Amino acid sequence: MSLDSDAVRRIAHLARLAVDGQEAEGFASALSDIFEFVETLENADIAGVEPMAHPLDAEQRLRPDVVTETDQREHFQQFAPAVEGGLYLVPRVIE
Amino acid sequence: MALETLTGWRRRLQAREISSRELTELYLGRIDRLDAQLNSFITVTREHALAAADAADVRLGRGEEAPLLGLPVAQKDIFCTEGVRTSCGSRMLDPFVAPYDATVVARMNAAGAVMLGKTNMDEFAMGSSNETSFYGPVRNPWDLDRVPGGSSGGSAAAVAARLVPAATGTDTGGSIRQPAAFCGITGLKPTYGRVSRYGMIAFASSLDQGGPMAATAEDCALMLNAMAGFDPRDSTSVERPAEDFHSDLQRDLKGLRIGLPREFFGEGLDREMRAAIETALAVLKDRGAILVDISLPNSGLSVPAYYVVAPAECSSNLARYDGVRFGHRCADPVDLQDLYTRSRAEGFGAEVKRRIMIGTYVLSAGYYDAYYLKAQKVRRLIADDFRRAFTDVDVIAGPTTPELPFRLGEKSADPVKMYLSDIYTIAVNLAGLPGLSMPAGTIGNLPLGLQLIGNYFDEARLLNVAHQFQQDTDWHARMPAAFV
Numbered sequence: 001m002s003l004d005s006d007a008v009r010r011i012a013h014l015a016r017l018a019v020d021g022q023e024a025e026g027f028a029s030a031l032s033d034i035f036e037f038v039e040t041l042e043n044a045d046i047a048g049v050e051p052m053a054h055p056l057d058a059e060q061r062l063r064p065d066v067v068t069e070t071d072q073r074e075h076f077q078q079f080a081p082a083v084e085g086g087l088y089l090v091p092r093v094i095e
Numbered sequence: 096m097a098l099e100t101l102t103g104w105r106r107r108l109q110a111r112e113i114s115s116r117e118l119t120e121l122y123l124g125r126i127d128r129l130d131a132q133l134n135s136f137i138t139v140t141r142e143h144a145l146a147a148a149d150a151a152d153v154r155l156g157r158g159e160e161a162p163l164l165g166l167p168v169a170q171k172d173i174f175c176t177e178g179v180r181t182s183c184g185s186r187m188l189d190p191f192v193a194p195y196d197a198t199v200v201a202r203m204n205a206a207g208a209v210m211l212g213k214t215n216m217d218e219f220a221m222g223s224s225n226e227t228s229f230y231g232p233v234r235n236p237w238d239l240d241r242v243p244g245g246s247s248g249g250s251a252a253a254v255a256a257r258l259v260p261a262a263t264g265t266d267t268g269g270s271i272r273q274p275a276a277f278c279g280i281t282g283l284k285p286t287y288g289r290v291s292r293y294g295m296i297a298f299a300s301s302l303d304q305g306g307p308m309a310a311t312a313e314d315c316a317l318m319l320n321a322m323a324g325f326d327p328r329d330s331t332s333v334e335r336p337a338e339d340f341h342s343d344l345q346r347d348l349k350g351l352r353i354g355l356p357r358e359f360f361g362e363g364l365d366r367e368m369r370a371a372i373e374t375a376l377a378v379l380k381d382r383g384a385i386l387v388d389i390s391l392p393n394s395g396l397s398v399p400a401y402y403v404v405a406p407a408e409c410s411s412n413l414a415r416y417d418g419v420r421f422g423h424r425c426a427d428p429v430d431l432q433d434l435y436t437r438s439r440a441e442g443f444g445a446e447v448k449r450r451i452m453i454g455t456y457v458l459s460a461g462y463y464d465a466y467y468l469k470a471q472k473v474r475r476l477i478a479d480d481f482r483r484a485f486t487d488v489d490v491i492a493g494p495t496t497p498e499l500p501f502r503l504g505e506k507s508a509d510p511v512k513m514y515l516s517d518i519y520t521i522a523v524n525l526a527g528l529p530g531l532s533m534p535a536g537t538i539g540n541l542p543l544g545l546q547l548i549g550n551y552f553d554e555a556r557l558l559n560v561a562h563q564f565q566q567d568t569d570w571h572a573r574m575p576a577a578f579v
Contacts, residue, residue: 008452016417016435018440027448033510034510034511038453040399041473044393044472046476049475049476050472050475051472051475053301054301054527055478055525056331056551061330061334076194078194079194081418091428091429091431
């Protein structure tokens, strides 16, 4: 499969990555190579094979429904780029 | 005083022939003197290390015997360390000081380890050469023009140059074993679920597994004893009784059935490498092991399947880096979209972006069945190949890598070529099995690794085979001349 730079821009938008024109072309070429390689999977005989999501086919473990975490808001927010009054700051969303 | 192994230093510390402070200063001195050539550390935690060493000396003075008491170690910079920058090799996390310890770090600290610092790595563990690090490439101590492998390249180079006796690594597609092979040390990727992933920055959660890197199998057993164990904070941690990974080291190899997958010895394997691996296998045969020809017919599909599964999981995991709660944030965002897209574009390097985009694409509407679901089915075929093989053999052996350490820049322009350097290691992660690489020879001046693959939870067996091999060989004891 071959991707052009428009396709790269669409994927980059879904992934929330800013990509400029020149970069998009570089990614288009590299991603096309990678997809061409990945498409060797076409040769696999997978009829009737169950997909494997997890190496040990483990099931989700349940734990007692009790509080185990304490409030550490200030501790965690000391590493945030911008906070005020315990809130994370972002550009205005609603005009 | 000669540079001992981790196990050797433990003996000397217990015998009070050296203090933890002296030992810590010895290695900090080596880092100061020698690491400028390698760039194997991102952060050196001198003050922290000396304080931990003094605390260990008090405990040693009281006759305590915690497994790593007073021993210097390094943590791959993917493990969160409270109060210390945890960058994951990325600009995105350059400003990030972890607010808590990873379980692995907490366990090793409780076992008395003295952390000297955080080692360099490929950005978010995505790479096979350590060239994608925001902090610059690491160099191979055996030849400074060559790569140390990746992603745990800093840990491998630091242990090989004896800047630290042991370090942690993580392995998603070969990131412990391939750099261990390239740097001439022993590295073990445990069974998925053995070592807690809590506080280990996520790349591909169904594949990621932490493990030890050290000079010898005996050292890896010592490290794994401290690292492994059930952790309720990791939902995929396996509940099993604690195990002493030293317990099988002395077992003899008589009658051990070692499977040699013909797919690992075919086209693509360097000719001299093949000869060296056969010489190494003869050592195991002399110890009474039986070499058996086996086949893993779907192993050729492991790299393409991995480059669907791993990027898919990576694109989900790395969605958390949004410039809002922690990590890099772009200057003067005009709106929320701009904040997200520019913070991520500035914070991530090219390889990480490629993988995020591959993952985003294969998970997007209309493509899921063609890529992701198909790759998951192939993953099952690969795991079934191993399941069948282990009905006939006890362990599987072969080369860790198809070739010797390559030169810096040699593969960085060609992602697919880079991906294929993990051709013998990736299937093990897809299946979730344990795998070990140990030094098994040299070609020219460059080390090469023999890989051992075990059945689920058979780490003690792998360490046993490696330890017996290391009784009859001295590859693990050799050091790069410039770092003696």
